[in-house]
Amino acid sequence: MKPLDVVASAFRNAFRSRLRTSLTVLAIFIGAFTLSLTNGLGTGINQYIDDTVSSVGVDDVMTVTKASEDVPTDGGPAEYDPDQIAADGPPGATATALTDDDIDTIAGIEGVQSVEPAKSVMVDYVQHDDGTRYQLSVAEFVPGMRVELASGEQVDLDAADPELVLPESYLEALDLGTAADAVGQTVALAVTDATGKQVTAEATIVGVAEPGVITMGGAIPNDVLTEELHDLQTTGAPEAETTRYAQASVSFDAAAGAVEAQALQDRLDDAGFTGSTLEDQLGAVTAVIDGIVLVLNGFAVIALVAAGIGIVNTLFMAVQERTREVGLMKAMGLSSSRVFSLFSIEAVVIGLVGSALGVLGAIGVGQLVNGVSGDLLADLPGLTLIAFDPVSVATVVLSVMAIAFLAGTLPALRAARQDPISSLRYE
Amino acid sequence: MAPPLLSVSNLHKTYGSGPSAFEALKGLDLDIAEGESLAIIGKSGSGKSTLMHLLALLDRPTSGTITLDGTDTSRLSAKQLNQTRNSAFGFVFQQFFLNAQASVLDNVTLPLKIAGVPRRERTARGMAALAQLELDDKASNKANDLSGGQKQRVVIARALINQPRVIFADEPTGNLDTATGAVVEDILFDLNRRRGINLVVVTHDEDLASRCDRSI
Incomplete structure (x- = not known):
């Protein structure tokens, strides 16, 4: 099976049971959304401090x-x-x-x-x-x-x-x-x-x-x-x-x-x-903000771990449902490693969809919040409360996909280890 | 005489171990010549499915050798076994094992997809195989929407698509009424005669077995 076919099949399989997948995606969405938002908050505030910093001194x-x-x-x-x-x-x-x-x-x-x-x-x-x-x-x-x-x-x-x-x-x-x-x-x-x-x-x-x-x-x-x-x-x-x-x-x-x-x-x-360098002087401020963001991120990660368990559950059900199909494909010569990648990529797909939606949602809400905060925090001109830099957005999406992959390994391993004969006898 | 396609000697298969061990096959010898059709008959629990699984390289014997084309299959790696099954064998099962939500064409081309054949060629060969079984007008239908006989024909098309040398059929007519069962039998024996594809049929149906060259 060609890698492209594996990915395409994983995509199709992920949405075979639409309601179940949608619910899992929703769980991932909530985690990724929260993580992006708290990250964005940290980025926005630290960016503002950085901008202000260059007016206080320079780093050399x-x-x-x-x-x-x-x-x-x-x-x-x-x-x-x-x-x-x-x-x-x-x-x-x-x-x-x-x-x-x-x-x-x-x-x-x-x-x-x-x-x-x-x-x-x-x-x-x-x-x-x-x-x-x-x-x-x-x-x-x-x-x-x-x-x-x-x-x-x-x-x-x-x-x-x-x-x-x-x-x-x-x-x-x-x-x-x-x-x-x-x-x-x-x-x-x-x-x-x-x-x-x-x-x-x-x-x-x-x-x-x-x-x-x-x-x-x-x-x-x-x-x-x-x-x-x-x-x-x-x-x-x-x-x-x-x-x-x-x-x-x-x-x-x-x-x-x-x-x-x-x-x-x-x-x-x-x-x-x-x-004392500028960093020493500002260090306290950024350290506090980083600390707060870290705690908030911690909560978001807990949500993501819960969502990861949701992925495990979803995929175990999928493996169960597709026992005969997997057995048939293995009888027809599909290797165990391909079966493994078929299911783990399916998990990654769920992670990708959930995190992409979550990040997009967070960016949308961020725009709204920035509009409101511009009026509320008029004393802090130039402050973008929630800012998104491409690196942290990519980090969120990639780490969610990594969590999803990890969550998928357990069910994928079970599918890969299935014996074609007993799978085909399964009724 | 040409060397046999499949040759089995002193085949044993034991399930379980210790006092609960169950010996399904006790020292079987068998040669299958090129182009032959073989029926494996017997009561349920007599080890006929076991034999088919061993012949189809889905399972490994406890002892004894299976030689395919002069090669001892116990020496083949898992990857080679997979390739052999994919390219040389076709499977027809009693339960159809079709993916109900996928289209008929996708179901038929599954072995090619596993083999890594490009999509364009998959579609062309899939349509050709469906045309052979007069199902080409149903290619884009969902497999679920077909009748039992049509489903079994789809399964045969799937077994044929990689131009196999052997088709293994486990109770191919077990789930069909007599009339459609007869049609499916005709198709299988027609393939055996005209294309020289070996047929290994597991059945408890004496009539079906009698149409084979040999029964064991």
Whole structure:
């Protein structure tokens, strides 16, 4: 029997008992549908996080802070350290400042390609055309980072003139008109220097950022602007103050892989610093989402296993029904291996039909849910709640077919082992 | 004299083992010449079906040899046995063993499908075999919709389609009334005479047995 004939016969046989097959297909459908939907949910949310991530940093940059070694491990109070300064993050969080010496030390560590101290700038207000003054926080720009833009372009790090990307929410307040109008206009940024005097600097808007989850509210300056603001801010401060940084950005070779990145982190650790990659920072979020998806997938797999037992049952009945037919075919010279493939392919066909329908159904429902969630979750622009990537869809279909094949082996083996004589005597 | 097509010597077949063992065949010797028709008769339980199964290579003897065309069949592998049955033998059973929901043509071409013959050739040969038995107008009917005699003719067409050298018939007329049974017998003996196909018939019907060249 030709393989094509085997497959064609298996297809026909699968639908010989329509009601029975349909019910089994329905069971598979439910499992595959649930699995696709939970998978799609994970894909959608993680995709959204990935998109947002590239606006926070890039994957070949590590944020390095000085490890606070004096924090007692037993949870007791930490000794006061005069080098401690307020760090980014939740109010009250502190970090030990990095000095120029520390920067040199970091630059000397193997694997570090370049190190850039983060110059934190506290902007008092932003003003356009002598209008109302608004508070503005300034984010730190890491080379390679990309912000979702409503208009304009990313800041040019090498530009000679001060530039910034302004969040969309400031447009109306600063009377800048539409996003397209705002690009090219100039705003004034004010900082207070060390002597308590308020000074301003001018910057050109090159782009307008769309609100995202993570960059909401912050403006992004280029190096020239940061430098200028930092210089203004530290005017009159003692030398020791101007060379203290909360953190530094270290570039490393991301292509070298996770092991090398881990080794670099260990070396930084030995030197008394803490290096964290973007993945470390976001790892917690994605780990939680992956965990939830895994649990949901677990339920779907349980449904699939139940459906697999349904396949076993269906095929055992089919083998029983076709005892004489199998006996006849074997008498006519059909080999046992062909009988086996005839029945196991029939199981795979049931799996294929069920999972294909399930995936299609999930994609259909996903579209509906995305339409509804677009309205419900309007605060998270750009979020596709349920996304389907071809790889995970194919994985679902293929693994269901694999489960079906496994389920089919038992009945198929029974059919293959049938003795033609006793099968033909069967009445 | 030409060497026999099938030759059997000192054939034993025992079912079960120990005290409950049942010896169905006790040292049988038999030669079947090319083109011969043979009837195996006897009471039920006398081992005639057993003999047919052994001759048709559906079962292996407990001891003794079956030689087909000068080859000792006990030396053949399972695959070779399957091929031999598929290409050299045709089967007609008392129960028709037709796939009720498949078309008559699909039922008839089943041995060719097993042999791996392409669909186009299967259809052509299937129609030719049906035409021989005057069933070509029923080719696309469901097997279930045929009368008993028609079904048995479909079974004969199926047995003929691979141009076998031997047709094994187990009670071919057992399920038919006398008139249709006679028609089926005529077809079988006609094939035996005109095409030289060996006929091995298992029956308890003396009349049918008497039409064979030899009865055992």
